[in-house]
Amino acid sequence: MRQIVTTRNGGVDVLRVEEKPDPTPKNGEVVIRVRAAGLNFADILARQGLYPDGPPKPCVMGYEVSGVVETLGEGVNSSLVGKPVVALTRFGGQSELVAVKATQIFDKPESLTFEQAAAIPVNYLAAYVLLLVMGSLHESESVLIHNAGGGVGLAALDIAKKIGAVSYGTASPSKHKFLLERGLDHAIDYRSHDWLPVLKELTEGRGVELVIDPLGGGHWKKSYAALRHTGRLGERHYSGGGRRLDQALRRSCVLLRTGWRSSSLHRREKEHWQGCPCAVGGRQLEVAGRLASTNEITVE
Numbered sequence: 001m002r003q004i005v006t007t008r009n010g011g012v013d014v015l016r017v018e019e020k021p022d023p024t025p026k027n028g029e030v031v032i033r034v035r036a037a038g039l040n041f042a043d044i045l046a047r048q049g050l051y052p053d054g055p056p057k058p059c060v061m062g063y064e065v066s067g068v069v070e071t072l073g074e075g076v077n078s079s080l081v082g083k084p085v086v087a088l089t090r091f092g093g094q095s096e097l098v099a100v101k102a103t104q105i106f107d108k109p110e111s112l113t114f115e116q117a118a119a120i121p122v123n124y125l126a127a128y129v130l131l132l133v134m135g136s137l138h139e140s141e142s143v144l145i146h147n148a149g150g151g152v153g154l155a156a157l158d159i160a161k162k163i164g165a166v167s168y169g170t171a172s173p174s175k176h177k178f179l180l181e182r183g184l185d186h187a188i189d190y191r192s193h194d195w196l197p198v199l200k201e202l203t204e205g206r207g208v209e210l211v212i213d214p215l216g217g218g219h220w221k222k223s224y225a226a227l228r229h230t231g232r233l234g235e236r237h238y239s240g241g242g243r244r245l246d247q248a249l250r251r252s253c254v255l256l257r258t259g260w261r262s263s264s265l266h267r268r269e270k271e272h273w274q275g276c277p278c279a280v281g282g283r284q285l286e287v288a289g290r291l292a293s294t295n296e297i298t299v300e
Contacts, residue, residue, distance in 0.1 A: 009049030062093020
């Protein structure tokens, strides 16, 4: 099989397509013939040597794939052979074949292509957990989504729209038309304006029930100030840098306006996937960015 190997820390020039032996499934595992693999911010940070969760180099990145089950290990239901699936891989997904635990695979919705399905696990599970499991967002409540045009931002927007929440999103002006057409209620230009006074004006000074903040650093206090009383601030994988980057990348948490509570996202349980409205609701996704199918890989 072929794999995209990250040979060392650096830019895209450190990536190599290499031939490796096909994997053999262990007990409780399946081997998937990969049709599409997701490329996420975490993969890019890991390639650059900036992601604490990344494996040591050389390595094969890839947290999510879609494909067809090809072979089984002992103790796995034989009916899975030939089934189209989506899988959480936590490394190794950017390959033609990948071995994963059978508990980490899910039926691919028939309404989604393999490319669309491969874009769901990382972004939509992260957004689902932050908005609903930890953020407790309900119908008619309001949410501010920072970086609304990013992967998790778009997933959060879809989920907020699905449950009937009012959505505010910060994004560059070039993305506003797309976001509004996708269902964002209020787009805020964070480049030309201070977004906090704009949000306060839009909410008549009340603020919002939930803020999803991937920025951190000095941005944290402004996001906290955007909350109503009893509001929740959901922090996830900071992209804004700062001394807390390493610690922040290891977990996501929700800060309540009245106190702290936290939850680990290291294990995304099956019930989260099954409950995620955009994952199983049959909605056709407009995938942000681009995913590479394995038939596009060429050996250099």
